[in-house]
Amino acid sequence: MSIVRVLIADDSEAFRGALHELVEATPGFILVGEADSGEAAVSAAATAHPDLVLIDIRMPGIGGIGAAEQIVAASPETTVVMITADSGGARVDQERFAVADKRSLAPMRLIELWDSARPRS
Amino acid sequence: MTGLSAAAPGGDAPSIVVREAFARPVDLPRWFGGVALLAGLYYGSAKVGFALEFSGPVAAVVWLPIGVAVAFLALFGLSLWPGALLGDLLANNYTVLHAGGAVGQTFGNLLEAVLAAFIVRRLMRAGAPLNRTSGVAGVVLACAAGTALSAVIGPLSLYASDALSGQALPTVMRTWFLGDFCGTLVVVPLALAWSRLPRRISVTRGVVEGAALLAAIGVVSGIAAGRGEPLVYLVFPLLCWMVVRYGVRGGTLAIVATVATTIVTTTRVEGPFVPTALTHSVLSTQAYIIVAAVSTLFFAAELAERRALVDRLGVTQARATSAAETERRRIERDLHDGAQQRLLALAARLRLASAMPTSEMMLTAENELQLAIDELRDLSHGTHPAVLTQLGLAGAARSLAERSSVPITILELPPYRLDPSAEAAAYYVLTEAVANVHKHVRSGSVVISISYRMPWLRLSVADTGRGGADERAGSGLTGLRARIEALDGEFSVRSSARGTSIAATIPAFPA
Numbered sequence: 239m240s241i242v243r244v245l246i247a248d249d250s251e252a253f254r255g256a257l258h259e260l261v262e263a264t265p266g267f268i269l270v271g272e273a274d275s276g277e278a279a280v281s282a283a284a285t286a287h288p289d290l291v292l293i294d295i296r297m298p299g300i301g302g303i304g305a306a307e308q309i310v311a312a313s314p315e316t317t318v319v320m321i322t323a324d325s326g327g328a329r330v331d332q333e334r335f336a337v338a339d340k341r342s343l344a345p346m347r348l349i350e351l352w353d354s355a356r357p358r359s
Numbered sequence: 360m361t362g363l364s365a366a367a368p369g370g371d372a373p374s375i376v377v378r379e380a381f382a383r384p385v386d387l388p389r390w391f392g393g394v395a396l397l398a399g400l401y402y403g404s405a406k407v408g409f410a411l412e413f414s415g416p417v418a419a420v421v422w423l424p425i426g427v428a429v430a431f432l433a434l435f436g437l438s439l440w441p442g443a444l445l446g447d448l449l450a451n452n453y454t455v456l457h458a459g460g461a462v463g464q465t466f467g468n469l470l471e472a473v474l475a476a477f478i479v480r481r482l483m484r485a486g487a488p489l490n491r492t493s494g495v496a497g498v499v500l501a502c503a504a505g506t507a508l509s510a511v512i513g514p515l516s517l518y519a520s521d522a523l524s525g526q527a528l529p530t531v532m533r534t535w536f537l538g539d540f541c542g543t544l545v546v547v548p549l550a551l552a553w554s555r556l557p558r559r560i561s562v563t564r565g566v567v568e569g570a571a572l573l574a575a576i577g578v579v580s581g582i583a584a585g586r587g588e589p590l591v592y593l594v595f596p597l598l599c600w601m602v603v604r605y606g607v608r609g610g611t612l613a614i615v616a617t618v619a620t621t622i623v624t625t626t627r628v629e630g631p632f633v634p635t636a637l638t639h640s641v642l643s644t645q646a647y648i649i650v651a652a653v654s655t656l657f658f659a660a661e662l663a664e665r666r667a668l669v670d671r672l673g674v675t676q677a678r679a680t681s682a683a684e685t686e687r688r689r690i691e692r693d694l695h696d697g698a699q700q701r702l703l704a705l706a707a708r709l710r711l712a713s714a715m716p717t718s719e720m721m722l723t724a725e726n727e728l729q730l731a732i733d734e735l736r737d738l739s740h741g742t743h744p745a746v747l748t749q750l751g752l753a754g755a756a757r758s759l760a761e762r763s764s765v766p767i768t769i770l771e772l773p774p775y776r777l778d779p780s781a782e783a784a785a786y787y788v789l790t791e792a793v794a795n796v797h798k799h800v801r802s803g804s805v806v807i808s809i810s811y812r813m814p815w816l817r818l819s820v821a822d823t824g825r826g827g828a829d830e831r832a833g834s835g836l837t838g839l840r841a842r843i844e845a846l847d848g849e850f851s852v853r854s855s856a857r858g859t860s861i862a863a864t865i866p867a868f869p870a
Contacts (some may be wrong), residue, residue: 250700252727256707263711296695323695323703340703344710 242352245271245288247279247305248321249297253340254343257292267352276305283309288316290352292338295322295330306335317356370700382814394442397431401446404546419538420622420641421648424450425472426546429505431484433547444474463516467509475505475543479551489551489607490663495656498551502543506791510536537645544652545618549611565716572601573616580617584624584644591621591647598651602659610659614652621647675814678866679778682846686780689845693738701731752782756789756809763805765796765822770808776818781867784846785809785818788839792820792861795836799824803858816867821860839863 244267246257254272261269271286273279276297283291286324291309295302306318323340330337336355338347403422428443447465478501479488488494514531517523523531576597583590594617601613625644705727712720746755753772760767776782789807796805801821810817836852839861844851848865 248700250696250704252701252704252730253707256704259711260707263714323699341706343707345714 240266242267242290243270243286243288244334245273245279245291246293247273247276247282247284247297247302248289248294249274250294253294257343260343260345260348261292264348267348274283276300278300279305280308283316284312285302288311290356291316291318292321293318295320295337296324304333310334317352319351319355328352390438393431393435393439394445397428397439397442398445398449400427400431402449405446405450419534420541420626420644421545421618422535422538422542423546424542425468425506425509425539426542426544426550427500427545428468428472429475429479430547430550432472433479434550436471437476437480437624440473444469444557460517460520460522463519467512467516470507470512471539473505474508475501475547478504479547480855483551487551487607489548489611489660490667491659492657492664495660498547499544499653499656502547503540506536506539506543509539511600534641535586535858537642537649541618541645541648541652544549544649544656545614548607548652548656549615551853552608552611569601569605569612572604572609573612576601576613577614577620581620581624584621594651595654598655599658602655602662607656607659610655614655617651618648658734671814675866675868678814678847679868681779682778685845690738692811693734697734698731701727701734705821707729743808744814747779747782747786751776751786752809755786756807758858759789759793760807763793763797765793766804767793768804768806770806771810773809773811773816775811776870777811777867778870780846781816781865782870784842784848784865785863785867788818788841788850788861788863789820791836791839794861796820796822796824803869811867814868816865818865819860819862821858823858825856825858836861 244261246254246261246269248254248257251274254274257270258272261267267290270288271282273282276293276299279291279293280300291306293302293306297305300308302320306320309316309318316334319336319338321338321340321343336351338351388789394449401424404427408419408421408423424446428446432439432443444465447468448461451461451465479498482488482494482497482501485494488498510532513535514523514528517531518525576594580591580594583593598610598613598617600609622644625640642784643651699791705724708720708727712724737835750758753774756769756772762771789809793805796803805822808817808819840850843863843865846865848863850863851861853860853862
């Protein structure tokens with residue numbers, strides 16, 4: 239099993255902490271960066287080269303969707319999973335980005351998401 | 360500037376305006392022009408009265424010049440009084456009057472015009488007098504007061520110069536008073552209402568309808584005044600129609616229309632106002648003019664007040680709705696970004712812990728839960744503190760003052776409950792300001808005033824501390840400003856060595 243490099247982006251410090259622990263507790267996943275805004279996520283992705291980005295849809299500034307589009311445009315092999323606590327997922331083009339509920343995030347779910355969302359080559 | 364003076368921002372504004380008015384140097388060419396114009400208008404309106412035979416040398420059904428003088432002096436300044444004097448001297452009929460009597464009469468007329476114009480100018484400071492019933496009452500009383508003065512001085516000086524017999528004195532005084540009163544009631548409201556022209560008049564259906572109504576008022580007044588039977592009440596529905604459709608301006612035109620045709624008809628044809636003796640018919644005509652003018656003016660003012668109130672309520676309601684919407688968004692955002700994220704994080708941690716719980720994980724989880732509880736409590740406190748729900752703003756302020764270790768004096772409190780978002784914002788400002796005082800002042804005292812004049816809730820907190828409050832320093836003051844401005848209110852802080860005062864104005868409506 240290869241190592242999956244993960245970048246997390248959420249403006250809530252509390253949830254970022256939980257995501258941090260989740261990634262560390264998931265076998266085969268390592269954390270390569272944390273961001274508290276869409277803009278910070280774009281620049282962190284450019285330097286940290288993550289395989290998987292877990293990004294909150296609702297953030298101030300360009301927001302999760304805007305950041306996801308820029309990340310994928312810069313590096314198409316990166317897989318972005320939009321995470322949301324409410325019905326914000328309806329606004330996401332689900333052909334391009336996977337959407338996950340914050341309430342369901344657990345190590346097993348993270349592995350499932352990675353398996354189903356990553357681009358098949 | 361002490362802290363307390365900030366409690367009434369703008370309180371001294373009117374006096375500044377008055378001082379400026381007196382300081383302005385007199386523009387001589389303008390002044391001469393004004394005097395000449397007034398003299399000409401005065402003389403011209405007197406000639407119209409003589410020509411149409413509703414004015415005689417000592418008595419008039421309607422004495423228009425006095426109305427012209429009062430209106431002119433009220434609108435353009437009392438300093439133009441020589442115009443009224445000149446006009447009156449020119450208009451006197453010296454073939455009938457002795458010089459002494461004429462001088463006395465002219466003096467009375469001038470005094471009358473200046474007194475009435477002085478009162479009307481005072482009334483105008485508070486806004487257009489004809490748009491409120493108290494203003495109309497003031498204008499009517501001002502005209503009556505000025506007129507009474509002249510109606511005493513004029514006939515007495517004529518009597519003293521033997522132009523009038525003692526027997527005729529009471530009748531002349533009465534006719535004089537009523538004639539001048541009618542003149543002011545016709546001209547002064549017309550001038551006040553039309554001194555500022557409407558922004559544009561286009562020939563629309565409204566203008567055509569107004570012109571037709573005025574014509575109808577003229578025709579009906581003429582017919583009614585020219586018939587043997589008393590039919591003059593027929594004019595009143597038309598006067599009301601005019602006021603309902605065209606407000607104060609329409610009302611003043613309607614008065615002119617009915618008065619003009621009534622007096623012309625009365626002086627030429629026999630009507631309900633000319634049953635027997637001439638003075639009796641004059642009295643009836645004058646009584647009609649006064650009743651028609653005063654009723655129309657009061658009706659128009661009442662209607663204007665109601666319409667202004669409805670407009671204001673609409674604005675207040677729109678503000679309240681948008682304030683409620685802002686508040687709703689704030690709560691939604693606070694809930695989403697705060698407690699909801701904490702609880703989600705907690706859920707994620709518990710899921711992790713469920714595999715292999717450690718005491719460290721449980722401690723973190725409990726900590727998160729505690730923070731979520733704190734955030735929810737803060738949120739509900741910020742939204743609507745329990746003390747506010749139970750006691751209202753006034754009660755909450757009193758309770759705050761009782762619990763304070765620094766003496767708090769309350770100058771004014773709103774007598775009734777206001778809408779929850781305004782009360783909450785005001786209470787929030789109050790608690791923050793008092794907390795700051797406790798933190799920084801310790802000795803000294805605080806004065807609180809909360810007043811409500813629809814649609815504004817005004818709140819001021821002034822302390823006698825050593826000042827030094829700085830909004831830029833990122834204190835709680837910035838939060839207060841944001842909270843007040845989110846409600847479309849105004850917030851200001853003034854801090855000096857003599858203390859700090861905070862003033863907030865919040866749109867509010869009675870709950």
